[in-house]
Amino acid sequence: KQLESEEILICDAKGRIYEGISSNFAVITKNGVLQMAPSDTVLSGTMMNLVKEIAKENEIKVIEWCPELGSLDKYVAMFITSTSRSVIPVDTLIHLDGTRHFFKSSDNLIIKTLK
Numbered sequence: 001k002q003l004e005s006e007e008i009l010i011c012d013a014k015g016r017i018y019e020g021i022s023s024n025f026a027v028i029t030k031n032g033v034l035q036m037a038p039s040d041t042v043l044s045g046t047m048m049n050l051v052k053e054i055a056k057e058n059e060i061k062v063i064e065w066c067p068e069l070g071s072l073d074k075y076v077a078m079f080i081t082s083t084s085r086s087v088i089p090v091d092t093l094i095h096l097d098g099t100r101h102f103f104k105s106s107d108n109l110i111i112k113t114l115k
Contacts, residue, residue, distance in 0.1 A: 007023050009025055015068050016066035016067070018037045019042040020082075023088075024043075026079055027078040028075060028077040028078070028108055032061070034051075034063070035064075035065060035067055036062070036064060047086060047087065051087065069095075077090075077108035077110070077111055078090040078103055079105055086115065090103065091104070
């Protein structure tokens with residue numbers, strides 16, 4: 001069965017999410033923190049670097065610690081970035097087994113600020 005998707009995320013065996021095949025990935029925690037994989041573990045992205053600058057200008061805390069599949073309940077929103085697509089909110093995360101996790105990323109004020 002083929003699943004519809006905008007992007008495929010790269011994870012390790014422990015469920016840590018690093019980045020997308022052609023994008024960077026980040027989450028917004030319940031505490032309003034912008035969380036992403038450490039810079040030294042992913043390819044540096046122009047848009048994600050810009051997102052970090054905008055976050056700093058708006059006093060949004062940024063931590064570089066891999067988001068985890070086992071901690072999805074701690075996140076209120078997520079997004080991907082790429083030069084060609086800018087900032088794309090992720091409203092549905094689909095596991096390979098077809099399980100879906102829903103987020104209100106398109107409505108998230110922090111993501112709107114970062115766009």
